[in-house]
Amino acid sequence: MAAPTGARRPNILFIMADNLGYGELGVYGGGATRGAPTPRIDRLAAEGLRLTNMNMEPQCTPSRSSIMTGRFAIRSGTYAVPFGGVPEGLTAWEVTLGDALSAAGYRTGLFGKWHLGSTEARLPNNRGFDEWYGIPRTTDEAIWLDSPGYDPSIISPEPILEGRRGKANRTVATYDLDQRRIIDGEVTKRTVDFLERAGRQGQPFLACAFFTQPHLPTLANPRYAGKTGNGEWADMLAELDDNVGTLIDTLDRLGLRENTLVIFTSDNGGEFIKPWDGWSGPWRGQYFTALEGGIRVPMILRWPAAITAGRVSNEIVHGADIFPTLASLAGAIVPSDRPIDGIDQSGFITGHIAKSAREGFPIWCGNRLQAVKWRNFKAHFYKQDTMRSTAERRNVPFLVNLYTNPQEDEDKSWSGSWVLAPILKIVRDFEQSTLRYPLIPMGTPDPYHP
Known part of the structure; x- marks a missing residue:
């Protein structure tokens, strides 16, 4: 436009x-x-x-x-x-x-x-x-x-x-x-x-x-x-x-x-x-x-x-x-x-x-796909509360409704696993794009050509 x-x-x-x-x-x-x-x-x-x-x-x-x-x-x-x-x-x-x-x-x-x-x-x-x-x-x-x-x-x-x-x-x-x-x-x-x-x-x-x-x-x-x-x-x-x-x-x-x-x-x-x-x-x-x-x-x-x-x-x-x-x-x-x-x-x-x-986007912390946000929902694949905390891989994603749990409080469970469908589509679409366009490694010198 x-x-x-x-x-x-x-x-x-x-x-x-x-x-x-x-x-x-x-x-x-x-x-x-x-x-x-x-x-x-x-x-x-x-x-x-x-x-x-x-x-x-x-x-x-x-x-x-x-x-x-x-x-x-x-x-x-x-x-x-x-x-x-x-x-x-x-x-x-x-x-x-x-x-x-x-x-x-x-x-x-x-x-x-x-x-x-x-x-x-x-x-x-x-x-x-x-x-x-x-x-x-x-x-x-x-x-x-x-x-x-x-x-x-x-x-x-x-x-x-x-x-x-x-x-x-x-x-x-x-x-x-x-x-x-x-x-x-x-x-x-x-x-x-x-x-x-x-x-x-x-x-x-x-x-x-x-x-x-x-x-x-x-x-x-x-x-x-x-x-x-x-x-x-x-x-x-x-x-x-x-x-x-x-x-x-x-x-x-x-x-x-x-x-x-x-x-x-x-x-x-x-x-x-x-x-x-x-x-x-x-x-x-x-x-x-x-x-x-x-x-x-x-x-x-x-x-x-x-x-x-x-x-x-x-x-x-x-x-x-x-x-x-x-x-x-x-x-x-x-x-x-x-x-x-x-x-x-x-x-x-x-x-x-x-x-x-x-409607949404993936969230990387460093090179870890740490979470995905979609509409007012979020799926955390790792637990990490501060920059100094160890990032711990979760056995199952922690799901959050940001309208009812804006603090992303771990004690507030939410069972809306249906949101994983659009969230995982965001992940799949990104991963598919990397098959044709590989990621540039950190520290890559010039000249770089894909």
């Missing part, structure tokens, strides 16, 4: 938080109850569509991979956060969201966290983005320099990089705890600069502001330290809300409000490691698990030219749907030579279709 009648191809401002739990924002039950109201993000929700059943993969790298390619990360060898020792990230064979929209005439920029490859060839400016600034991997590496025994001659500290298409990346700074506090402010500043330049040129754009908050260590910008009086987490939440507000104000100031699709979401469920653990609202679990708290995230979309304000929907959407949906709206080409697991949801988000185009 192309852009709705009467609307031009939209500009796209894609804002993503890192490990922001479902229950953190005011409009999702958090905000003031977490020590910091979130008025700007709440207003954004009131001006567009708020999803209550948006689902991601349960780790950072897999979720970002599925967003960028429209493919479940298990297909791309990006099914888990990489810990070194092998080539990491997306092979050059994968077509990214940046590739697709650039080919369709969009100006593209990505600012913030990447986590899909840290070698030169796999960084954003070589993966479809005209420019980028940020960290190639993850925020917990900022702790390394203050860790007893750390030796940079063994493994170098993470750099903050900037680069432009076709040119070598440049190291801006070392990502230490001081930089950790200020990086989201810089992401905001650079995204604003990109929006101003793109707005003057009149070229449609994809601007990705991929914030690092609230990923551990959750440390607010010094300008926000102590601002709420309710601790570091609340200070961070106030900062995040203000940064989003700054980006929205920039669109309005530039006269880009009407035909810019703004997306706000999180890459996966809430932070688990104490004392920075987040809140999943009504759901149990956090990232690295197949529980709802690991995969269900906030998702807000505003596009005044095409999305009716004040809509709320509990229809199922998955992160893999972002690629084909944005490609459809932008008039971009979705690859046809590989399985695309995402589904075009443009008709649903614009209100032309009441129902989501998706």
